[in-house]
Amino acid sequence: MDTAEEADICRVCRSEGTSDKPLYHPCVCTGSIKFIHQECLVQWLKHSRKEYCELCKHRFAFTPIYSPDMPSRLPIQDICAGLLSSVGTAIRYWFHYTLVAFAWLGVVPLTASHIHGSTRSWELQL
Template identity: 80%
Template sequence: MIEEEKEEEEEEEEEEEEEEEEEEEEEEDGHNKDDNNNNNNNNICRVCRCEGSYDKPLYHPCVCTGSIKYIHQDCLVQWLKYSRKEYCELCKHRFSFTPNMPNRLPIKDIVSGLVTSMARAVRYWFHYTLVAFAWLGVVPLTA
């Protein structure tokens, strides 16, 4: 009888260890079982009540949780036009949503943004260097 209890305890410990290892693997991947696939059977659009598909994936553009978390892009655009509001009525999160946005930014846009930022930084550096030179060099010499 005691041996059977020990065997059962060992089996339970092994199962717990396996579960812990699976949880650690999920944490390392940065995925959660619920968030791993947004086309999961449990996840449906809160507007049209349809599941996500490859053509119409589900997004979560606000901080709502649970079954009301997911919505299709088309459903969200339609709802925003209908309600004329820029925030979620449930969680009050302001939507920052751009329709038909590509999955990845084109290299051209990234490079042009970097060039613009660098040009602005050089312009400010040149301006403040010129101001400092004028106040620290020219003004004391003319005084």
């Protein structure tokens, strides 16, 4: 490791990179503000609610990294279980909205009509 690398520090926490917490340069900034720890960047992004560097306006791009023991293909049981779960959720929503529509478009108008009709016949008797 040469002296230039040892002088590099995180622009958020101001500490040097280690083997556990290496420094990254996720944007196009240069100089002393170029480097940042991954944890510091994630915390800063949560706090600022931005997806880009405030200094150079470079949009951060994150690539998911999967576990090395992850299978190359998704098992058919998992696909079927996910599909069945999605269909079940869709049926529940359909049933719920159908009941709501039936209540508002059927029961409520008929009840209001019946109440209005009985009130009117009571007024006619007086």
